[in-house]
Amino acid sequence: MTRYNFTSLPDRLATNAIKWQKTREDKDLLPLWIADMDFQVFPEMTAALTQFAKRSVFGYDAPADSLFEAIIDWEQNQHGVEVAREDIVLIEGAVPAISTVVQAFTEEGDAVLINTPVYPPFARSVKLNKRTLVTNSLVVEDGRFAIDFDQLERDIVDNSVKLYIFCNPHNPGGRVWDMAELKRLGEICRQHGVIMVSDEIHQDLTLWGKRHQSFYTVDRSFAEFAIILASATKTFNIAGTKNSFVLIKNPDLRKAFTDRQLANNQHEISNLGFVATEVALREGLPWLTELKVVLEDNISDLLGYFAKELPDLRVMRPEATYLLWLDFSAYGLKHSEVARRLEEEANVQLNDGLTFGREGKCCFRLNAAAPKALIMEAAARIAGAFNNERT
Numbered sequence: 001m002t003r004y005n006f007t008s009l010p011d012r013l014a015t016n017a018i019k020w021q022k023t024r025e026d027k028d029l030l031p032l033w034i035a036d037m038d039f040q041v042f043p044e045m046t047a048a049l050t051q052f053a054k055r056s057v058f059g060y061d062a063p064a065d066s067l068f069e070a071i072i073d074w075e076q077n078q079h080g081v082e083v084a085r086e087d088i089v090l091i092e093g094a095v096p097a098i099s100t101v102v103q104a105f106t107e108e109g110d111a112v113l114i115n116t117p118v119y120p121p122f123a124r125s126v127k128l129n130k131r132t133l134v135t136n137s138l139v140v141e142d143g144r145f146a147i148d149f150d151q152l153e154r155d156i157v158d159n160s161v162k163l164y165i166f167c168n169p170h171n172p173g174g175r176v177w178d179m180a181e182l183k184r185l186g187e188i189c190r191q192h193g194v195i196m197v198s199d200e201i202h203q204d205l206t207l208w209g210k211r212h213q214s215f216y217t218v219d220r221s222f223a224e225f226a227i228i229l230a231s232a233t234k235t236f237n238i239a240g241t242k243n244s245f246v247l248i249k250n251p252d253l254r255k256a257f258t259d260r261q262l263a264n265n266q267h268e269i270s271n272l273g274f275v276a277t278e279v280a281l282r283e284g285l286p287w288l289t290e291l292k293v294v295l296e297d298n299i300s301d302l303l304g305y306f307a308k309e310l311p312d313l314r315v316m317r318p319e320a321t322y323l324l325w326l327d328f329s330a331y332g333l334k335h336s337e338v339a340r341r342l343e344e345e346a347n348v349q350l351n352d353g354l355t356f357g358r359e360g361k362c363c364f365r366l367n368a369a370a371p372k373a374l375i376m377e378a379a380a381r382i383a384g385a386f387n388n389e390r391t
């Protein structure tokens, strides 16, 4: 018996959801792209935001002590990360924090490393800030992404990399990097004087009992050169409330970050977000626990369906996130033809793999966080567009 509603589709156009915009022109289109969920928040969240609205005053507010306490407790209880209040910097989003980090820790022309394929704003933030983008390709091993550490070290040394923007858990592959991998990355960064930014926004969305390892739990000394990006927004489907937090233990890095944040006038953030984040971290665990069961079930059904109906489609089984990386290479089609079939024949909207890096050729990302009926309908349409194409 479930306590929460994960079966009805909310009216996403009522709030002008970006994900659903194209359905204004095409009612039959199924949008399974941008990473938010077609689920309602839990009732305590709605109640807290209603109470906030009823106060009828929306001026500049300072974040409450209780918000910081909620973050400290969540990090400790869920992830074993010990943070003090002064280690926490609030900012409106992890993506804005990435730009701040790039500006704070590098100069124009400096080399910044990412592992591709990866969440597109990483590359965009590096390039638009006129830094040199260095991409290290992830490799596929046993059906999941892995890091070629020797190549990564060469990429760092050959390009004199200053900053590394890392994604854990990984979007789009759903990898939860393990302790040994993180330790090796940290040691490489320390050896070559690289500042590590670990984007851990998907930290709470681990599946099938997999445990997220924060970069701060690997080795205490990694805090000298590492900062963590996190938030409640991805986990609890409140991304529009624009609230996230950066954990920075090294005071010099923290000062460089907060100076730049001030220079960008990014230091004042949404008071609605303060409320949403606090109630999420304090009261959201039962909902999150149920959500994970729903996501595991959705993903298992999709994997089973695709294995049966489209055996040549390679689908990465995520260890975290609700995102599935679909690789259509075995069909021997051009990327543009795969895109056309998905768009015109299946009439589904997925994220184009090439926006995550060149490794995304013939790949597309599917968001499975929607009521089961919707995602299975999308899967059936995708199968219909490809199922006679085995090579």
Ligand SMILES: Cc1ncc(COP(=O)(O)O)c(C=O)c1O
Residues within 6 Å of the ligand: 035, 092, 093, 094, 095, 096, 119, 167, 171, 199, 201, 202, 231, 233, 234, 239, 243, 244
């Ligand atoms: C890895 C990663 N970082 C950041 C974000 C978005 O962060 P924010 O909304 O806090 O800017 C996403 C959203 O999908 C993401 O996948």
